[in-house]
Amino acid sequence: MSSNQGFLFNAPGGPYARIALDTPVRREFSYRIPPSFGSVEVGCRVRVPFGTRDLVGVVVGTDPHLPPDLDPRRIRDIRILLDETPLLTGALVRLARHIADTTFCSWGQALSAMMPAALRKDRPRRTIPTVEVISIPEGESLEELERKFPKQEKALAWLAKAGGPVGVREFCSRTGLSRSPLNTLAKKGWVRFDRRREFYDPFAGKASTPDTPPELTSQQKLCVDSICMGLDTREHADYLLYGITGSGKTEVYLRALERCLEQGRGAIILVPEIALTPQTVSRFRARCSEIAVLHSGLTDAERHDQWVALREGRLRVVVGARSALFAPVPDLGLIVVDEEHESSFRQESTPRYHARNVARERARLEGAVCVLGSATPSLESWVSANRGELKRLDLPERVAGGKLPPVQVVDMRVEKPDKKHWLVVSDPLRRAMEESFSRDEQAILFLNRRGFAPAWHCRACGETVKCKGCDIALTYHRWREKALCHFCMQEFPLPQSCPSCSEDISLVGVGTERAELTIQRMFPDIRIARMDRDTMVRRESYEELLADFGAGKYDILLGTQMVAKGLDFPNVTLVGVLDADTALHHPDFRAAERCFDLIAQVSGRAGRSSKGGQVVVQSWIPEHAAIRHAAHHDFIGFADVEMKERREFGYPPFSSIVRVLIENTDRNKAEAAAKKAADSLLDIQAPGVRLLGPAPPPVEKLKNRWRRQILVKADNHQALRPLMPTLYALSEKCAVIHD
Numbered sequence: 001m002s003s004n005q006g007f008l009f010n011a012p013g014g015p016y017a018r019i020a021l022d023t024p025v026r027r028e029f030s031y032r033i034p035p036s037f038g039s040v041e042v043g044c045r046v047r048v049p050f051g052t053r054d055l056v057g058v059v060v061g062t063d064p065h066l067p068p069d070l071d072p073r074r075i076r077d078i079r080i081l082l083d084e085t086p087l088l089t090g091a092l093v094r095l096a097r098h099i100a101d102t103t104f105c106s107w108g109q110a111l112s113a114m115m116p117a118a119l120r121k122d123r124p125r126r127t128i129p130t131v132e133v134i135s136i137p138e139g140e141s142l143e144e145l146e147r148k149f150p151k152q153e154k155a156l157a158w159l160a161k162a163g164g165p166v167g168v169r170e171f172c173s174r175t176g177l178s179r180s181p182l183n184t185l186a187k188k189g190w191v192r193f194d195r196r197r198e199f200y201d202p203f204a205g206k207a208s209t210p211d212t213p214p215e216l217t218s219q220q221k222l223c224v225d226s227i228c229m230g231l232d233t234r235e236h237a238d239y240l241l242y243g244i245t246g247s248g249k250t251e252v253y254l255r256a257l258e259r260c261l262e263q264g265r266g267a268i269i270l271v272p273e274i275a276l277t278p279q280t281v282s283r284f285r286a287r288c289s290e291i292a293v294l295h296s297g298l299t300d301a302e303r304h305d306q307w308v309a310l311r312e313g314r315l316r317v318v319v320g321a322r323s324a325l326f327a328p329v330p331d332l333g334l335i336v337v338d339e340e341h342e343s344s345f346r347q348e349s350t351p352r353y354h355a356r357n358v359a360r361e362r363a364r365l366e367g368a369v370c371v372l373g374s375a376t377p378s379l380e381s382w383v384s385a386n387r388g389e390l391k392r393l394d395l396p397e398r399v400a401g402g403k404l405p406p407v408q409v410v411d412m413r414v415e416k417p418d419k420k421h422w423l424v425v426s427d428p429l430r431r432a433m434e435e436s437f438s439r440d441e442q443a444i445l446f447l448n449r450r451g452f453a454p455a456w457h458c459r460a461c462g463e464t465v466k467c468k469g470c471d472i473a474l475t476y477h478r479w480r481e482k483a484l485c486h487f488c489m490q491e492f493p494l495p496q497s498c499p500s501c502s503e504d505i506s507l508v509g510v511g512t513e514r515a516e517l518t519i520q521r522m523f524p525d526i527r528i529a530r531m532d533r534d535t536m537v538r539r540e541s542y543e544e545l546l547a548d549f550g551a552g553k554y555d556i557l558l559g560t561q562m563v564a565k566g567l568d569f570p571n572v573t574l575v576g577v578l579d580a581d582t583a584l585h586h587p588d589f590r591a592a593e594r595c596f597d598l599i600a601q602v603s604g605r606a607g608r609s610s611k612g613g614q615v616v617v618q619s620w621i622p623e624h625a626a627i628r629h630a631a632h633h634d635f636i637g638f639a640d641v642e643m644k645e646r647r648e649f650g651y652p653p654f655s656s657i658v659r660v661l662i663e664n665t666d667r668n669k670a671e672a673a674a675k676k677a678a679d680s681l682l683d684i685q686a687p688g689v690r691l692l693g694p695a696p697p698p699v700e701k702l703k704n705r706w707r708r709q710i711l712v713k714a715d716n717h718q719a720l721r722p723l724m725p726t727l728y729a730l731s732e733k734c735a736v737i738h739d
C-alpha cells in the first residue's frame, strides 16, 4: 500500500483523457495528457500507444485525476494530438455512445464508423504540387533565356500571366510543356514549387439549373406547413410522411429544406444508395447550391473532402446514403430519411445500426426535425406513428390526379399446372408485353434473383448442390460457366452429377440471366437491358444504362431490385413482377413486409404519365396477404394484417429481439460456446424475457464456420434491461444483433 502511494506521489500528474479506440474491447482507455498539449477536448482525435501498436482514437472525456481503479504506473502518454479543435461535435460523440449501447459494439467502433476512412487512419490530407513565379529575370539573363531556352521562357511567361500558384499538372496540360523546364527554372531561383490542398468537387464543371418550384397541392401544403412549424420551434420533432409513389414527397422535402436553410441551419437528406442517382441529386441542387454528396462510389479522399467541407461550414447540406447520417453538418436543423422502410438503411456489419433509428436519435440530440418518408412505411414507423411518437402526414394521391396503375395477379398454378416449375412469362404477361411494344412503349420486368438458375436439384434423392463452405445452394452463372455461392462469392466448377447419389441433376428455378434468354427467344426483335450485380459492375454503368433506357434505346428493363426503386420513366406503361414470392421464402419475420414493399415499389414505376399503365404480378401463392394487398395498393390493409400477426407471434415492433450468434470452425466448439452463452443469460432474472435456443440458425454453416443461435425475445425494450450488461459483454466474443 505504502509503496503504491509512493508511486502515486512520484507519478506524473494529470490531467488524463479517456480515449475510445476502434477495438472490440468494450471500454475506454485512460492516457495522460502531456503538459505541452494544452487543453484536449472531447471529440479530438489522438494517436496513442496500445500494446505494441499505435492507434488513432477519439477523446470521449477528460479527468483531472486518474480514476481510482487504475494503476498510474501503467498509464501512458498520448503521443500526438491530431486535431486542435474537435473533429467530432459533442452531439456526435454522444450519438456514438447511443449506437454502442443499442447495437452492442464499443464506443470506439461506433466513432470509427462515423468518420471517413481517411480520418480514421489519420492519413495526411491530400495536396497537389503547385508552381509560381518568384522573380522575373532581367537584361542579359532574359535575353539568354529567349535565345537558348525557349521552353523555359514560355513557361515563365505563362506563369507570370497566371499571376499566382498553379497546379503543376494543370500547367503541363494547358501549356503542352513537360515538368523539366520548371525544374530548371526552380534551380535558377525564378519559380518555386509548393503544395496546396485541393478539394474534390463532385459537381466540377456541372452547372446546376435552378428550377421554378411548382405550386404545392393542398395536401402537400398541409405537410409542408406542419414540418415548417416544427422547424420554427427549433425543437426536436419526428414526422412520418406517408405518401404513395409519385405523390410529391420530394417536393415536401425541398420546401422543408428551404425553410431550414432560411433559418441558417444545415440538413441531412438520406436516400437508399441505389436511389442516389444524378437525377435525385440534381433535384436538390436545383434549389440549393451548398450540397455535399456522400455515397459508396467516392474514393476515400473524395469522401474526406466532402466531409471536411461540411465540418468547416463551406457546405451546409448533404445528400447521401446511410453513412451520410454521421456527416458533421453545422447547426443541424433537418434530417430526411427518404424510403425509410428500405432494408439498406440497416448496416449488416459492426456497428449494426439502423439509419432510421439513429436519425431519430441524432435529431433528438441536436434539436432537429426528422422526417421519415415512404409509400410503404416500415411497421416500426407505422406503429410508432399510431402510438403518437411520430406525427403522421399523408399524401394519399398522386400529383395532378395521376392514378396508381391497376395490378393483375396471375396465379401461376393455374397458368401451367403441370409444366416445369420455371415458367418465366405467363400468357397474360406475354399479351400485355405485346400490347406495350406495339404502341412503342416500354416495360420494366422485375426478378429478384441474379444468375441463370438458383439451384441444382437431384430428383432421385432430393439433394441440392451446396457451397463447400456454406450451407447455401449454388447458383448457376451462365456467362462465366460457373457455380457461384452468393454468400461467400466462391466459384466452383459445374457439378456433373449429384454429390450424394451420383444420379443426374437438373437446374431448377429462374434467375435474371435465364429470364433474359427466354424473353429474348419469345420476342426476338425486342431490345432487353439487363440490370443486376453481374452486369452493373461499375456505378457509371448503372447510370449509363438508365440513361439509355430513358432515351428509348431499349424496350425492356429487366433486373433485380435495382429496377424496383425510384425510377421515373414516363414511357414505361407495363411493369411485370416475374416471381412475386421470392422475398416470401426467406426465413425472416420481415419477409412478408419486404415482399409487399417490393411489389408496391416496382408497381409504382408504371403509369407515371398520361399514357397510363398496368402491372402484372406472377405468384404461386396469390392468396398471401402481402400479394393480395399489394395488388390493391393497400398499404393500410396490409399493415393491419401484419401488425396482428406480429403481435400474436411476439415479433417487433411488439417485442424486442436480440440474436446471439455463435460461430466456430469446429462444430462442437460452436455448440459448447453457445451453451455457455445461454447459461450466462439464463442466470439472470428478467421478467418478460424468453430465451430460445441455442439452436442452428436457418443457415447453419457459412464460410466454413458452424453457427448456433440464441434468441432473446423480450416483451419490450425495457424488459431487456437486466440482460444488457451480459449481452454487451457477450458481444466482445460473438455477434449480438438487435433486430
Ligand code: ADP
Binding pocket: 214, 215, 216, 217, 220, 243, 244, 245, 246, 247, 248, 249, 250, 251, 399, 400
Ligand atoms: P414521390 O417522391 O412521392 O414519389 P415526387 O416528388 O418524385 O414523388 O413527385 C412526382 C412528380 O411530380 C415529380 O416529377 C415532381 O416534379 C412532380 N411534382 C411534385 N409536386 C408537384 C406539384 N405540386 N405540382 C406539379 N408537379 C409536382
Ligand code: ZN
Binding pocket: 458, 459, 460, 461, 462, 463, 498, 499, 500, 501, 502, 503
Ligand atoms: Zn441425389
Ligand code: ZN
Binding pocket: 467, 468, 469, 470, 472, 485, 486, 487, 488, 489, 490, 703
Ligand atoms: Zn459459400
